[in-house]
Amino acid sequence: MDERILLAHGSGGTLTHRLLREIVFPAFSNHVLDKCEDAAVVPLRGKCAFTTDSFVIQPLFFPGGDIGKLAVCGTVNDLAVMGARPAYMTAACIIEEGLRTAVFRKIVGSIAKAAKDAGVLIAGGDMKVVEKGACDKIFINTTGIGTITEGIRVSADNARPGDHVIINGTIGDHGAAVMSARKDYKLRSSIRSDCASLNGLIERLLNTVPRIRVMRDPTRGGVATTLKEIAVQSNVEITIEEDALPVTGPVRGFCEILGVDPLYMANEGKVLVFAPEEDARRVVSTMRKHALGRNAAVIGRVTRRCSSSDTPQVLLHTSIGSMRIIDMLSGEQLPRIC
Amino acid sequence: MDERILLAHGSGGTLTHRLLREIVFPAFSNHVLDKCEDAAVVPLRGKCAFTTDSFVIQPLFFPGGDIGKLAVCGTVNDLAVMGARPAYMTAACIIEEGLRTAVFRKIVGSIAKAAKDAGVLIAGGDMKVVEKGACDKIFINTTGIGTITEGIRVSADNARPGDHVIINGTIGDHGAAVMSARKDYKLRSSIRSDCASLNGLIERLLNTVPRIRVMRDPTRGGVATTLKEIAVQSNVEITIEEDALPVTGPVRGFCEILGVDPLYMANEGKVLVFAPEEDARRVVSTMRKHALGRNAAVIGRVTRRCSSSDTPQVLLHTSIGSMRIIDMLSGEQLPRIC
Numbered sequence: 001m002d003e004r005i006l007l008a009h010g011s012g013g014t015l016t017h018r019l020l021r022e023i024v025f026p027a028f029s030n031h032v033l034d035k036c037e038d039a040a041v042v043p044l045r046g047k048c049a050f051t052t053d054s055f056v057i058q059p060l061f062f063p064g065g066d067i068g069k070l071a072v073c074g075t076v077n078d079l080a081v082m083g084a085r086p087a088y089m090t091a092a093c094i095i096e097e098g099l100r101t102a103v104f105r106k107i108v109g110s111i112a113k114a115a116k117d118a119g120v121l122i123a124g125g126d127m128k129v130v131e132k133g134a135c136d137k138i139f140i141n142t143t144g145i146g147t148i149t150e151g152i153r154v155s156a157d158n159a160r161p162g163d164h165v166i167i168n169g170t171i172g173d174h175g176a177a178v179m180s181a182r183k184d185y186k187l188r189s190s191i192r193s194d195c196a197s198l199n200g201l202i203e204r205l206l207n208t209v210p211r212i213r214v215m216r217d218p219t220r221g222g223v224a225t226t227l228k229e230i231a232v233q234s235n236v237e238i239t240i241e242e243d244a245l246p247v248t249g250p251v252r253g254f255c256e257i258l259g260v261d262p263l264y265m266a267n268e269g270k271v272l273v274f275a276p277e278e279d280a281r282r283v284v285s286t287m288r289k290h291a292l293g294r295n296a297a298v299i300g301r302v303t304r305r306c307s308s309s310d311t312p313q314v315l316l317h318t319s320i321g322s323m324r325i326i327d328m329l330s331g332e333q334l335p336r337i338c
Numbered sequence: 339m340d341e342r343i344l345l346a347h348g349s350g351g352t353l354t355h356r357l358l359r360e361i362v363f364p365a366f367s368n369h370v371l372d373k374c375e376d377a378a379v380v381p382l383r384g385k386c387a388f389t390t391d392s393f394v395i396q397p398l399f400f401p402g403g404d405i406g407k408l409a410v411c412g413t414v415n416d417l418a419v420m421g422a423r424p425a426y427m428t429a430a431c432i433i434e435e436g437l438r439t440a441v442f443r444k445i446v447g448s449i450a451k452a453a454k455d456a457g458v459l460i461a462g463g464d465m466k467v468v469e470k471g472a473c474d475k476i477f478i479n480t481t482g483i484g485t486i487t488e489g490i491r492v493s494a495d496n497a498r499p500g501d502h503v504i505i506n507g508t509i510g511d512h513g514a515a516v517m518s519a520r521k522d523y524k525l526r527s528s529i530r531s532d533c534a535s536l537n538g539l540i541e542r543l544l545n546t547v548p549r550i551r552v553m554r555d556p557t558r559g560g561v562a563t564t565l566k567e568i569a570v571q572s573n574v575e576i577t578i579e580e581d582a583l584p585v586t587g588p589v590r591g592f593c594e595i596l597g598v599d600p601l602y603m604a605n606e607g608k609v610l611v612f613a614p615e616e617d618a619r620r621v622v623s624t625m626r627k628h629a630l631g632r633n634a635a636v637i638g639r640v641t642r643r644c645s646s647s648d649t650p651q652v653l654l655h656t657s658i659g660s661m662r663i664i665d666m667l668s669g670e671q672l673p674r675i676c
Binding site for chain 2: 006007008010011012013014015016017035036037038039040041042043044045046047048049050051052053054055056058077078079081082084088090091092093094123124125126128129130131133134135136139141143144145146148155156157216217219220221225229233327328329330331332333335336
């Protein structure tokens with residue numbers, strides 16, 4: 001098969017319609033999309049979460065996933081960490097002229113499978129084709145909407161002194177998998193991305209521990225950057241224990257070789273949960289019963305509320321007993337990680 | 339000013355936060371976005387319209403608009419033609435490393451102004467930066483959501499024999515403006531894009547003529563392609579009158595020089611309305627009272643319902659009295675028109 005996407009596939013005319021008919025609609029077919037209107041019509045009620053993300057990851061296919069799966073999981077997770085049940089999603093592709101049709105078909109298939117697995121409906125989409133050299137193969141934007149259950153109140157400004165900080169598993173897997181998949185690193189490893197939709201796990205968590213205060217998925221910038229954001233938004237100091245951070249052997253080895261810190265590496269199937277101390281054990285045990293939470297652990301806690309005069313910090317209590325200030329990622333560790 | 343966007347501005351770390359703080363948040367500031375959560379939390383109720391579009395237009399700035407204004411108007415119009423009142427929108431940018439910060443700032447300003455003019459709230463966003471050569475300057479995705487008023491039922495499958503086809507003004511302006519702005523055409527003209535948000539006009543129309551059956555904005559592929567889509571979806575034959583098509587003198591001249599047909603040229607501030615014959619005059623007069631409908635005209639009508647055996651056609655009754663079959667755009671007239 002050596003068919004390729006042509007500029008005319010993005011014209012809005014006959015070739016666009018053919019591509020939609022042959023590849024896109026069969027993959028996504030559902031009662032909303034099949035209406036073929038300029039906008040999907042969907043019923044919604046109450047407080048909704050609404051989020052967008054563009055995906056420019058390179059390479060398109062990596063151990064543990066591809067750009068299609070990632071584009072769905074990323075947006076599903078951004079809804080889920082707000083306590084929302086993902087309902088509808090749009091998918092918009094910008095394609096470089098000359099992309100092999102088989103590659104496009106495979107990515108569309110991944111989007112469809114990931115959406116089905118997460119229980120989210122692809123309600124609409126868009127396709128643009130740009131001339132060779134004007135983009136790198138394919139970029140995908142997904143935008144999702146979900147409904148927030150009455151009574152749920154999770155927010156990044158909601159962390160309080162005494163809260164425990166819990167993560168559902170090992171850190172840095174996505175970043176390391178993508179790094180090692182880049183040809184220019186010439187590294188082979190068994191590391192796979194953790195790319196996964198967390199809405200199932202999170203729904204179970206919220207049912208078990210409705211008092212969860214903060215949830216965030218530590219993607220770009222890693223656990224370090226996300227914790228710093230939460231510290232600032234909640235105006236608290238957070239202390240994490242280096243020894244408690246779950247990192248797989250291969251990722252640890254990989255980071256040592258390249259001199260990078262797993263705390264700053266992207267995750268695509270992890271959630272940081274802040275819960276009152278008395279609920280922490282239940283959060284961990286609920287996570288561990290779920291396939292995506294087997295290595296859940298308490299990694300730290302909120303040590304104090306900050307006064308108006310000091311800057312909210314994240315502190316790392318290291319293995320050798322020292323304290324290190326953890327700041328946001330500065331510079332760029334690895335472009336196009338998602 | 340010679341600052342440029344760096345890869346690290348897309349890292350999710352300190353430079354991302356600085357760019358957001360200095361350029362993005364001041365432009366869009368509102369009670370939803372300012373929460374800085376992973377997803378916006380918005381109240382919604384009832385039937386909603388949900389639509390996405392990516393914008394890759396080249397050049398970024400053209401007579402009558404720029405990619406920022408276009409990105410807002412395009413999505414606002416896709417909601418409005420479904421009878422929805424646009425409420426919330428996300429904006430996601432993919433930026434090429436090296437883009438001048440001043441250009442980004444100007445585009446962000448255009449998005450903010452267009453959103454304010456249309457009465458839609460920018461509820462969320464995303465920013466990715468890719469290395470030089472991996473995209474062409476900047477691509478923008480907007481995804482919008484709006485609520486549909488009880489009782490409104492417009493749909494592309496709703497055209498019926500006898501319906502009149504009405505447009506709110508001249509055709510081909512956007513396509514001609516972008517074509518003439520491309521350096522490689524070496525053409526100078528007074529043609530300006532019609533890029534505009536139609537939700538105000540459409541709301542007034544629906545209040546005056548609630549029985550409107552179909553609305554669509556003829557963007558990529560032009561009036562011809564959109565009418566063909568409606569013919570197929572409603573299973574009807576549509577006949578339009580060449581003499582009735584509003585085209586400005588400059589656009590007509592431009593099309594003659596380049597040998598292109600205004601019927602296939604993109605519009606970004608036009609809506610095709612199908613209404614029962616007895617309502618057609620009221621549609622036209624309501625349009626003409628609005629700044630965006632001064633040149634409104636009836637351009638044709640639905641001539642018959644098709645039987646199961648024949649293909650729904652769009653026919654053009656030409657100035658010289660002949661009939662021509664109008665098909666969808668085949669091939670690509672002009673890549674990256676939106």
